[in-house]
Amino acid sequence: MIQVLRDSNTSKFQVSEFILMGFPGIHEWQHWLSLPLALLYLLALSANILILVIIKQDAALHQPVYHFLGILAVGDMGLATTIMPKIFAILWFNAKAISLPECFAQMYVIHCFVGMESGIFVCMAVDRYVAICQPLQYPSVITNSFVIKATVFMVLRNSLFTIPVPVLAAQRHYCSHSQIENCLCSNLGVTSLSCDDRLVNSIYQLILAWTLMGSDLGMIILSYALILRSVLRLNSAEAASKALSTCTSHLILILFFYTAVIVISITHSKIKTVPLFPVLLNVLHNVIPPALNPMVYALKNKELRQGLHKVLKLCIKRN
Template identity: 85%
Template sequence: MFQVLRNPNSSKFQVSEFILMGFPGIHEWQHWLSLPLAVLYLLALGANIFILITINQEAALNQPMYLFLGILAVVDIGLATTIMPKILAILWFNAKVISLPECFSQIYVIHCFVAMESGIFLCMAIDRYVAICRPLRYPSIITKSFVVKATVLMVLRNSLSTLPVPVLAAQRHYCSRNQIEHCLCSNLGVTSLSCDDRTINSIYQLLLAWTLMGSDLGMIILSYALILHSVLRLNSAEAASKALSTCTSHLILIFFFYTIVVVISITHSATKTVPLFPVLLNVLHNVIPPALNPMIYALKNKELRQGLGKILRLRI
């Protein structure tokens, strides 16, 4: 389990694997959580795959707004699949061991997908802003080319900016403890086991949160403030209601996503005596939004709901 560091003058040992203990405080009966988590995971996979099939087969949904929704579905599938198979393996088969490269890779992918989801929410907010505030210019601004460019930009931004997180974590020395009180490799949970100074890790984590997700949230708030200002200037109450209805599902998802992110950040730093709550919240944040996102859009969006109805009838 341990290996000597390459430096011959060092008396420290470097662990070669981590052990994911699962949910802290409830190890003896945590396997009962496997059923609801498995249901949520299957729901996330099924709902998002169904959304992708619907968007692909319905010509009426071949629009930038729904293309962004399709990209969000891919991100949600990737995020849930990054963590759930390992969590279920821990709960069902007691497969708690994870190698250092696997752990650092999981840290990277989780950060990348979460940042990608935030970026797609920003793109969708821009799409709604142009559709409502600049409707005559919408066909020339929000094109399929715009969707491709925005997606590529987000992929490059998030993949490069989150890369230092696992790299910095891998630079730490893990010389004594290797048991992580978590179901997944979280950056703070892993680096807390290091024997050397991890200040740079904490600083970069904070900087990343403010520059990426903080700037995304700021731009989203600005977009919807401008949308609200434009809607309030409409003379027709019916037109205003119709304009706002196209944003409802998006606003629900944004509120849920960023609220949970803020709560997780607070509980990780403040909840030291009850570590179960931030761990459980962290796991649910990575599986509940992927399960809820397609259902909320399907319920609130008439065109998507009609497309899903057609696909269902084809399958029966």
């Protein structure tokens, strides 16, 4: 794949770089969006770093469920950082140009992190299913070894299945158009500029979405359906209410994550003139979940709140 990206400067490309125009239809005042986007990005970084610090500092949190939260935090920061620096360069310094290898590399990393995020959602849903529906088996099933194996599998799965995305994009013939009405190098957005047929790119994008994201979403829905059935059988109204509250907040973020992916894919596939909303949704999809996940998944957890208090007390003592 690296060689293909390096060869993207060869003579078959009449354009030497792409121009990321930013948000379509509002180019004159799009720089005003940098403030809320910067706040969201800073929130995503600070909240996820705080989660990692809490988990590292508190020995009581060195358990599989919190390891998944830590992996999710790393993935969240990677997902947001993949696109936000370039977006700020566009909005603040009008640095819209991006080389073809850099564009294809960004395309690859975005797909990897989105797939990793989806995979971690599955792992966390399975963790909650075992904890609530099979509590006696939880210590023997959800172990540190399980976390390592699941993480390695997700990394390899997404890394390998994503390779054809930038490779196929680099095979297209970009003969004249170089302006992308977007803030980032999305697969379908970039290949829409090609002068030859991009059907194979669209087909693989669809296969990738259904194979990875579709199967992940199916596993998540099944897990939470079984959790709901188990919760409704609980004799304790308080325990049922607590479990439903946690599952509901998780599902809201999960539904936003997958709904955004579906809307973005359909829009790029069916609409040639890209409107503002899908582009803005594409950007927010990469920064809102990283900003909100720590609060929804972590800060609602009693043990993590206690860990936060310990970290704050430690900081106060040192100062």
